[in-house]
Amino acid sequence: MSHVKCQIMAVPRHKHTRSSVGQRRMHIFIKPASLTVCKKCNRAVRPHTVCRNCGYYKGQEFINVLGKLTKKEKKLREKEMQKAEKEQKKTAPATMEELSKK
Ligand SMILES: [Zn+2]
Structure with missing residues (x-):
């Protein structure tokens, strides 16, 4: 009977103990997002992305942040x-002075 297909579920050969499962999964977790500081507004920004606060990236304006806002x-x-x-x-000159002292 070719039209009847027998489908058997895959069954694990051995029991995986909680410890071995845990050892496999110890590297599976969400890492905290690595952040850099925006050179223009000093805010935390994701690397290689346009700053959401000031719209600048690599010293160039890409988004006109003030465009959509009201006057206030x-x-x-x-x-x-x-x-x-x-x-x-x-802050900039202060750090330079500190460097020259050292
Ligand atoms: Zn910025």
Whole structure:
């Protein structure tokens, strides 16, 4: 009878103990995302991606972040960006001084 197909489920030959299963699975887990710091706004960003906060990547603007915002939101964002830039300027010379002292 060729039209009847006999399908048998695959059955494991030996019992896998909890410990051997655990040893196999010890490398299976979600790793924490590796983050770098955006050079423009100093925020944590995924590497090789455009910054979501300021829209910059490799010193070039790719997304106009302020385009979709309302006037109030724009003002707030611009203030934040200026603050971040000021902080960067403050920290940059300090590190250079420290380097020269050493
Ligand atoms: Zn940024």
